[in-house]
Amino acid sequence: MKPKKILVWFRNDLRLHDNEMLVEAIAKSNEILPVYIFDPRTFQLSVEPPVFKSGNIRTRFLQESVAALRESFQQLGGNLLVLNGHPEDILPDLVEQYDIAEVYHHREVASAETIVSADVEDRLWKIQVNLRHFIGHTLYNKEDLPFPIKDIPDVFAQFKKKTERDAIVKACFLSPEVINFTEVDDWGLIPDLQTLLQVDALVEPIQHELIGGEQAGLQHLSELLAPGAAIYLKIAKTGAGKAGFSSRLSPWLAVGCLSPRMVYWMVKDAEEEHGGHANFNQIILGLLWRDYFRFMLKKHGFTFFEELAEQPAQVLTQAEENSLLEQWKSGATGHGLVDDYMQQLNETGFVTNTGRVLLATYLIYVLKVNWMKGAAYFEEKSIDYAPANNWCNWAIVAGGGKAGHASKSTFNLDKQLKMLDINVSI
Template identity: 45%
Template sequence: MNEKTILIWFRNDLRIRDNEILIEAVKRARKVVPVYCFDPRYFSETKFGTQKTGVLRTRFLIESVRNLRESLCSLGGGLIVKIGKPEEILPEICALYNVSEVYHHREVGAEETSISAKVEAALWKQQINLKHFIGHTLYHKEDLPFPIRNIPDNFSVFRKKAEKDSSVRTSFESPDHIEIPGGVLQESLPGLTDLGFPAANEQEEEHPVFAGGEDEGLRRLMEFIHEGSNSRNKNYRFISSRLSAWLSLGCISSREVYWLVDEYRKLLPDLSSKVISELQLRDYFRFMLKKHGHIIHHHEDGLKELSKRERNAFEKWKNGNSGNRVVDACIKELNSTGYISELSRQYAANFLVNKLRVNWRAGAAYFEEKLIDFSPAGNTGTWAAVLEGKIISPNKNISPKFDEVEQEEEIRKWLVDQNNTSAA
């Protein structure tokens, strides 16, 4: 039996199913030390007056970390949870438990990769290796029919070539048992106030639209399939699986979703095709950020402040008072639930940039705060599409015009005035 101890640095991979770093650590070490860090940099304020992580996504994150800890404990393990910078916390834990190697999943966002580099440098001072794994995409980059630098910039071309010339790897099994070092402390998870939110936000929602965790993500997937199999309306054009929140935090993996949905391909071909297209779009945005990351900067350094006119327009837009009924419906739904469809995001973003003439980065920062399924690649992809005058959708036959008639029910639902009367 190998006597080494491996630390598992969980980030956006909060699951035990189909998790290569967990399986590999258990296979190669006698003991593992699972760790999650609530990094305060992700709960700071931007120059646009927005929070990098809003209350809805923070609550979802806490729930997801809690579910991960419960799952690990059920296997005989546990999860060390800390508030602080990983480059400071991880070396301390490594020293405490005599860790010989650290495993984590590679990220593509500029901030995420910068933090990885800081962790790697800090660990190297202790002669500890940070091993990188790839596990956030449907298609493994080594299985693509082209190198990253040659990936088609057109989503439709990318999707067709990937479907034809690539394949989806099988999912990893969950471990049967995890052994952690003795004396690992199971400290309480932080609450919203610990992360800088007012105490009033601590009260739990009675009926949350999204509940975090691997168990909830799998439940939502099966619920969506069940809805599809029992639905009289087989037009999936304007509906979404809404799995993106769980996918963004890695509560469920794209591969696992793919293989579960694939089982229903003959029974529900349209539904299966739609979900797979959503997964392919996630891959496309991630690979585009990897390909063009040196051009598309999501940093705030050197950006000009918004003008007074821009600030006023931005305030109206983000409060759902822009004057455009569809945009206002989209933003009110976003503010209430933390979610709107990709088409709605692009529609609202296009209005902010091209009609209100507000710096797109302010809108991107607002989406970063409010979206419960935020990811650097997805958010950058949305705004890049708008700046290029494109509409990018997982729906293969989507019309470039946002259909107000078909969306009338959703518009009426969210356009409600202070007296609770429906908008005309």
């Protein structure tokens, strides 16, 4: 009898730990074929505004994370097949070439990613092969929530209260120790930055503060929670001259090098060993916000942004708006705090949540520039870009979302303007 082969299509889930998709594929097959596909649409240049879908810092972090996953498989006697192209074209060919019985992948919620999944599913269906969906990006599984997706509270405070009270966080799946891999003659090369971004000018020196990959993420988390670390201090520097706490876990969470459940349980272990701390609560709160935004997109789709899409056009001419946008993007607004935060984003790909909200506030309410142009720029520059987090956060700052007046409590415009030391007529 011929062996059953399952193709495991990796996307934003670049880890071995707490990966139900991978564990299930190993259990249900005789051998697996792990695949990662660099989709050129992820790196393309948009026309208006002229920004890349993924800039050099974010792309480098992704390359490192894919390379780290490949190394993990190599240590288990296998490899990761790396290809460049459209998944809906590549995966059906691989299925036929290697006689694959099923394809496993993690389901996404943002429109571009779900369209790709749907196209892959349609193409596989034509050759009578199933695309099986898994959910591995959230702290809480949707089936464990105390309400169906359609009834999830639109107000974050209600979502948090009911979820923490009535749902449980499951234990992590263990990393596999033995895997049988499909034999492949050529496992492919990870494309370089010039190939992926298709322009040399964008490939500039990178301040390499954060390294991609599962082991780098786990090490960062361990060091963050170790006795004597800055997390235990009442004040920890976050950059741009501001004090506060930032875990900087988001880049590894964004590409799935870290599981939200792994972060949660390691924080809980630290709490048990060292006692409770406000910064522990901030980490858990951040995980809940990630869940909330993903579930909002799952529940509402693009209608989450409808209220903003229907707003009247700005009074600025396109030339005026573009000029102000460029000043903001280059950190040349003349406002010291705004420019410091923007320089930090441009140089490192990372800025704290406080900085993000201030940058968005300044662009939307002071410069009067369309919020979507700012969100698109963050998509290019942010090393921790995740569609739900980025676009929903920007929408809330811009006065949108589905929670009505209750959502305004998540964004206090007067407070943000006071932090910017600006008086402006809204």
